[in-house]
Amino acid sequence: MSKCTAVVGLGSMGGAMAAALLRAGRQVRGFDPSPAARSAAREAGVETVDSVDRLAGTPYVVLSLPSARVVESTLPALLSRAGTLAVVDTTTSEPDTSAACAALAAERGVSFVDAPVSGGRTGAEAGRLTAFVGGTADALTAARPVLDVLTGGQYRHFGGPGAGNVVKLLNNVLAAVNLVAVGEALAVARAHGVDPAAAAAGISGASGGSRASAAMYPDWVLSGTYDSGFALGLMARDAALAVETAERRGEHPRLLAAAGERWQEALAELGPAADFSEIARTVAPTLTS
Template identity: 35%
Template sequence: MAKIGYIGLGNMGMPMAHNLLKAGYDVYGLNRSKQKEERFKQMGGNVGFSLPELVKQVDVVMTCLPLPEDVEEVILGEDGVLTHIMANQLVIDFSTVSPSLHEKIEMEAEKKRVYYVDAPVSGGTTGAEAGTLSIMVGGKAEAFEKAKPYFDVVGKNITHCGSIGMGTKVKLINNYMVGLHTIAVSEGLHLAEKAGLDRKLVYDVLTNGFAQSKIFDRHYREFIAKDIDTPGFALNLLLKDLHLADDLAKEVKATLPIATPMIEMFEKANENHYGEKDMSSLYHYVNN
């Protein structure tokens, strides 16, 4: 079995790396917070390595990081993955960043004869734990085939979307629509309460009609009904993705009239201390 280096043991990365361990892979974990590394060690993972040490010991490097600058530094930095990796190895990035950054990384990877794919995921922490994530992959066909066995462990709906960056473009459209649906849920339930309706009654009725959506189901059942602050997907990370989707729209000259007011609403929620909470907490901002 291949040795895997997994960089980024956060809310998504930890369960994904754990599933690779359970599948029999030898997984080396690296995380900024060493408490996360200790938790991964208790699961059976290998920890305690610097980035160069980790890269030199594994056959495949996977990254799952929150911000574009994190991905750029870890993979392209002076002491990053591509500085230490050997030819014919594979790098998979599960983060959500910009398509242009993936193009830049692939260009550098090709100079070292390294396979590279962008593979952003959807399905939240529940999907990460269950190994049922949707994975949208961009990259050359040969790189996708090399990565496919690992995708089969952590995901269920795996799609090769085309050349490098195409997986990320699909993911950004996905999260743009997630943002719209989140506003619809938040404002709909706010209107219901102001109109004197019980929000559970409204959820039960609407979820059996055309207003039903996976986001409505997720937000209401997993967070709003339970009033849980622990994020499955933090509001500030969705905001980051909305900015990336807006950047993509400007780059390709697509007209998105709702983008600006939507982003402004999430910006205001972030400024009002909802950023670290789950994205469904937009409901609490709207209903405040």
């Protein structure tokens, strides 16, 4: 079976995934509208093209794009020629868009799975991402050769088209809640004269622990580095999308919505390019001053 793989979107995550696929012995071609992103990919050994249309018909396609709208506008060009077996969309997208894309691909005999990922650039470079997968059983089988390379088998199938993005959005909004809550809690610790780093370590070994207390605050906030590599604008978007996704099905998660509002406030104050760990600057300023 052909190992030819196209990667559309060669930014921080897409570029790292392209490099991981290349190291795994796959033939990789990629596209990104950014000349800088294409240049960086070429330096890593990835062949790049100057138009997404030139990747049409590639047996396997990986999408790593900024939004559902871009996925929606990109897919028809990729399906314009026969030959594609499977499209693996790692974008944190919208469930309804993923379902529509899967239907469009199926009309052309192509498998499509929504497989948004977690693990950051480090996980992407190592081929150790976690993927949240939605799609039919047959589509998952078709996409497995690529998923195995990107995740080392660390993926879970949650159901039909769109299910992967439902769970990924819930994952991200829970991370968003934890970042707000842990920041507020550590600010209280400091107000009482308790070292926030010690408080975070103590909480992380108990029932209140989370990845936010165990790693995010110690590594990125209390260290003063703010270098997670994930933009605040993207987290604010994902938190809002999670709430919108809930409301479309008649659910009204008040705590998630309240946290989402805090992220919108931080977005307005710090801008979309700030690191997402910088939410601490607005929810716990005594930790960052």
